[in-house]
Amino acid sequence: MLSAVLLAASACTGGTQNEQRTAASAEAADINAADRDELADGGTLEWGINEFPAQWNPHHADGNLATVHTVMDALLPTPFEPGPDGDARPDPDYVLGADLRRDGGGQVLTLELNPEAHWSDGTPITWKDYRATAEALAGGADGYKVRGEVGYDRIASVERGADRFEAVVSFDEPFSEYPSLFDPLLPARYAGDPDSFDTGYLEDVPLTAGPFAFAGMDRKRRTVTLERSADWWGDPAKLDEIVFRTMDGEALTTSFLEGGVDAFELPVDAAAFERASSADGGEVRTALGPDYRHITLNGESPALSDVRVRHALFLGIDREALTDAALEGVDWSAEPLGNHFLLEGLPGYTDNSGEWGERDTDRAAELLDEAGWKAGDGGTRTKDGEPLALRYLVPRGHAPAQSEAEMVQAMLEEIGVAVEIEPVGGDELFSRYVLPGDYDLVSFVNTGGDFPVSASLPQWASPAGGAEGSGGGEGSGGAGEPDWRSNVGRISSPEIDAAMEEALAAPDAEAATAAVNEADRLLWEAGHTLPLYQRPQLMAARTDLANIGAPGFRPLDYADIGYLKKG
Amino acid sequence: MSPAAGYLLRRLLGGVCLLAAASSCAYLLCAAVLDPRGNYQAMSPPPPPEAVSRMLAENNLDPEAPPAERYLVWASGVLTGDLGRTWDGRDVSEELLLRAGASLRLLAAGAVVGAVGGVAAGAWAGSRGGRWDTAAAAGAALLLAVPPVVVALVLQTLAIALNRSAGGVLLPAVGEPDAGAPPGDVLAHMILPTLALALPLAAVFSRYQRALMADEVRSDYVRTARAKGLRRGRALRAHALRSCLAPTAAYFAYTTAALFTGAVFAEKVFGRYGVGEMLIDAIEAGDTNAAAAVCVFGALCVTVAGFAADAVRVALDPRVRA
Numbered sequence: 001m002l003s004a005v006l007l008a009a010s011a012c013t014g015g016t017q018n019e020q021r022t023a024a025s026a027e028a029a030d031i032n033a034a035d036r037d038e039l040a041d042g043g044t045l046e047w048g049i050n051e052f053p054a055q056w057n058p059h060h061a062d063g064n065l066a067t068v069h070t071v072m073d074a075l076l077p078t079p080f081e082p083g084p085d086g087d088a089r090p091d092p093d094y095v096l097g098a099d100l101r102r103d104g105g106g107q108v109l110t111l112e113l114n115p116e117a118h119w120s121d122g123t124p125i126t127w128k129d130y131r132a133t134a135e136a137l138a139g140g141a142d143g144y145k146v147r148g149e150v151g152y153d154r155i156a157s158v159e160r161g162a163d164r165f166e167a168v169v170s171f172d173e174p175f176s177e178y179p180s181l182f183d184p185l186l187p188a189r190y191a192g193d194p195d196s197f198d199t200g201y202l203e204d205v206p207l208t209a210g211p212f213a214f215a216g217m218d219r220k221r222r223t224v225t226l227e228r229s230a231d232w233w234g235d236p237a238k239l240d241e242i243v244f245r246t247m248d249g250e251a252l253t254t255s256f257l258e259g260g261v262d263a264f265e266l267p268v269d270a271a272a273f274e275r276a277s278s279a280d281g282g283e284v285r286t287a288l289g290p291d292y293r294h295i296t297l298n299g300e301s302p303a304l305s306d307v308r309v310r311h312a313l314f315l316g317i318d319r320e321a322l323t324d325a326a327l328e329g330v331d332w333s334a335e336p337l338g339n340h341f342l343l344e345g346l347p348g349y350t351d352n353s354g355e356w357g358e359r360d361t362d363r364a365a366e367l368l369d370e371a372g373w374k375a376g377d378g379g380t381r382t383k384d385g386e387p388l389a390l391r392y393l394v395p396r397g398h399a400p401a402q403s404e405a406e407m408v409q410a411m412l413e414e415i416g417v418a419v420e421i422e423p424v425g426g427d428e429l430f431s432r433y434v435l436p437g438d439y440d441l442v443s444f445v446n447t448g449g450d451f452p453v454s455a456s457l458p459q460w461a462s463p464a465g466g467a468e469g470s471g472g473g474e475g476s477g478g479a480g481e482p483d484w485r486s487n488v489g490r491i492s493s494p495e496i497d498a499a500m501e502e503a504l505a506a507p508d509a510e511a512a513t514a515a516v517n518e519a520d521r522l523l524w525e526a527g528h529t530l531p532l533y534q535r536p537q538l539m540a541a542r543t544d545l546a547n548i549g550a551p552g553f554r555p556l557d558y559a560d561i562g563y564l565k566k567g
Numbered sequence: 568m569s570p571a572a573g574y575l576l577r578r579l580l581g582g583v584c585l586l587a588a589a590s591s592c593a594y595l596l597c598a599a600v601l602d603p604r605g606n607y608q609a610m611s612p613p614p615p616p617e618a619v620s621r622m623l624a625e626n627n628l629d630p631e632a633p634p635a636e637r638y639l640v641w642a643s644g645v646l647t648g649d650l651g652r653t654w655d656g657r658d659v660s661e662e663l664l665l666r667a668g669a670s671l672r673l674l675a676a677g678a679v680v681g682a683v684g685g686v687a688a689g690a691w692a693g694s695r696g697g698r699w700d701t702a703a704a705a706g707a708a709l710l711l712a713v714p715p716v717v718v719a720l721v722l723q724t725l726a727i728a729l730n731r732s733a734g735g736v737l738l739p740a741v742g743e744p745d746a747g748a749p750p751g752d753v754l755a756h757m758i759l760p761t762l763a764l765a766l767p768l769a770a771v772f773s774r775y776q777r778a779l780m781a782d783e784v785r786s787d788y789v790r791t792a793r794a795k796g797l798r799r800g801r802a803l804r805a806h807a808l809r810s811c812l813a814p815t816a817a818y819f820a821y822t823t824a825a826l827f828t829g830a831v832f833a834e835k836v837f838g839r840y841g842v843g844e845m846l847i848d849a850i851e852a853g854d855t856n857a858a859a860a861v862c863v864f865g866a867l868c869v870t871v872a873g874f875a876a877d878a879v880r881v882a883l884d885p886r887v888r889a
């Protein structure tokens with residue numbers, strides 16, 4: 001009720017202001033950027049987080065949480081960083097040079113490590129840490145509880161080069177997104193065996209190598225404290241301390257209003273945005289984020305196994321209206337997204353939606369006619385006496401998802417498709433409904449980023465154990481039932497697989513981008529998942545805090561976060 | 568053994584049986600409906616389903632395994648004090664102990680303030696009558712009609728407004744005090760959550776106590792006491808109040824469960840890390856072990872409160888002792 005009122009209020013005033021905001025900051029970050037000499041030395045940053053993870057190893061299956069990355073990015077090394085043009089380059093704090101060579105069917109990556117770099121116990125960072133991390137993440141077969149990240153399975157070996165500060169990473173097959181690897185690097189001591197990997201960073205952070213050092217964890221008050229590292233070899237951190245404080249979303253906003261937490265990430269939600277924006281001495285920083293919202297269609301449900309019906313839905317849904325409704329409450333506007341892999345702000349982004357991106361109810365009606373769904377008297381189309389009725393799952397109690405689904409329901413009603421909205425518990429949405437394929441439509445968020453194929457390959461890939469079937473409705477039961485894993489849309493083709501493979505194996509960025517866009521075009525043709533809009537990243541922060549906020553696709557440099565000098 | 572001790576022992580045995588039954592039911596219910604696999608599916612990219620099942624099975628959390636089987640593993644652990652592990656590998660017993668202190672402090676403060684305040688208000692309104700009685704009745708009705716979570720949110724909103732107009736934090740509206748904060752600060756952080764718990768409880772108690780008190784005021788023995796020359800106030804305090812505290816004490820035991828439910832929301836709203844907050848998080852995460860542990864803790868609190876109420880009744884009411 002309250003959020004509806006707020007939403008309406010900002011809808012009236014937001015118009016022209018919105019356009020300026022997006023135009024000014026579409027490609028950039030919104031972090032109140034300041035030079036290091038404009039910042040005061042010292043100060044404590046109270047950073048609000050909304051979960052208190054148990055597992056702080058970001059490569060562990062339990063540790064793949066946004067909060068773990070937020071905290072550990074300040075503590076663990078990463079060999080690559082994005083350069084000014086968006087291309088990855090070695091981060092000189094850890095790696096002085098990187099050389100990539102094609103070698104027969106594979107490739108060899110040679111990393112020249114910074115000999116100054118060392119772990120918090122004094123041991124230098126060497127090729128052994130790279131080998132241990134690569135071997136741990138290569139697969140879960142030998143007891144490591146890993147996330148299953150793309151790329152490590154292509155590494156044949158990591159060997160010592162000229163000295164211990166040269167790591168030679170050999171790949172069986174080319175891997176163009178190699179800078180996504182070792183993000184972050186784990187110390188050999190905790191990557192070396194499954195047990196240390198599992199328990200080393202469980203409710204503890206034993207070893208670090210960053211501008212900040214781990215100063216303690218208060219499990220009773222749910223805080224994690226970092227302090228400026230005394231033996232950091234790069235530019236020293238401006239802040240004395242960062243205290244990560246855990247609270248529920250609502251409580252974080254209240255604490256921000258009250259002068260408690262100084263910065264925290266906001267959900268894309270009108271009510272929270274309005275409250276946080278009203279804080280004295282605080283503001284909300286916004287930039288295009290590395291994720292997007294979409295509607296996934298179940299390619300194996302009886303009605304949607306026909307690609308013409310899926311395309312009719314694409315045409316029946318007004319993506320622009322859904323985008324505006326979702327974002328006007330947070331004072332933001334965006335165009336519907338035209339790509340499943342690449343996001344706006346990344347090099348090579350192309351709108352590949354083609355004929356399926358714009359609403360066209362006449363064409364949708366034609367497609368449904370062709371597919372045999374005839375318009376009747378009742379408004380809902382029928383085929384062989386069966387109405388064209390779809391189940392749209394939403395997480396129960398999540399108001400934005402509910403209103404989004406209601407809008408889609410109204411839009412599809414116009415083309416004679418009945419949509420029944422089915423709220424289900426958030427904890428069982430995926431496990432009980434989406435993964436087993438017991439749904440027709442569902443919306444959720446996909447994370448993209450600098451490494452588009454690595455990030456989402458399993459979602460578009462053919463089922464394990466064979467690349468047959470392309471959204472056929474005939475796969476009903478039997479021993480040979482395909483294992484779709486994360487491809488919850490249950491649509492695939494050998495062509496899509498090949499294009500993604502080509503992108504991963506491409507010799508240069510240009511070829512990789514071309515292949516990624518080809519894969520995306522094929523996804524649009526196959527009617528696999530309708531992207532809606534790229535979500536803004538919202539961060540509430542004190543106005544005098546610099547170099548923190550919504551960084552877009554660039555990681556934050558924790559050493560540069562600080563308070564502006566007074567006056 | 569004295570009759571009173573025998574009575575208490577019987578009640579204690581009953582309580583322990585009830586505790587075991589309630590805990591088992593809670594576990595089976597959690598095991599039947601909660602599913603922790605969603606935690607992994609929300610990750611990008613999600614780990615393969617077989618790996619998820621394997622990892623959950625290690626912590627006795629695999630929803631594919633039959634609840635009865637998981638119950639046996641869990642129950643044998645509980646008997647040795649081991650409540651299992653959360654989906655992400657935390658030791659549940661340790662986590663519960665860590666949070667129990669925060670919750671017990673809040674529950675105790677809320678129960679005491681609520682019960683004493685309610686009894687006092689009820690006794691006062693009942694002996695006073697008239698316009699004050701009507702006002703107290705209206706206030707109590709309002710508090711009873713509003714869900715406890717709304718009471719908490721209203722208190723918080725008022726505190727934020729107060730702090731804003733004062734230009735500082737007079738009444739902390741959210742969060743725990745820092746480690747080593749001065750006692751004043753710790754106390755200030757307790758005020759709002761305690762009130763949020765105490766107000767609905769006080770409303771219930773004041774109505775109950777008022778009804779009892781109004782009866783007692785008209786009773787013969789109070790009239791006799793007054794006829795013997797006792798002042799009205801003294802007659803009520805010495806005779807009427809005592810005889811209606813016994814039923815109130817029994818009633819108190821039954822309100823503990825409601826108090827516990829109130830604490831769940833109060834902890835979430837005021838950003839405090841007690842077992843109530845743990846329960847909400849556990850349910851969101853579909854974590855059977857953690858949710859069941861909180862239910863066990865809740866059942867234990869209710870049992871202990873019930874036993875305490877019995878003990879108070881034995882002390883107050885000589886008929887029970889006989």
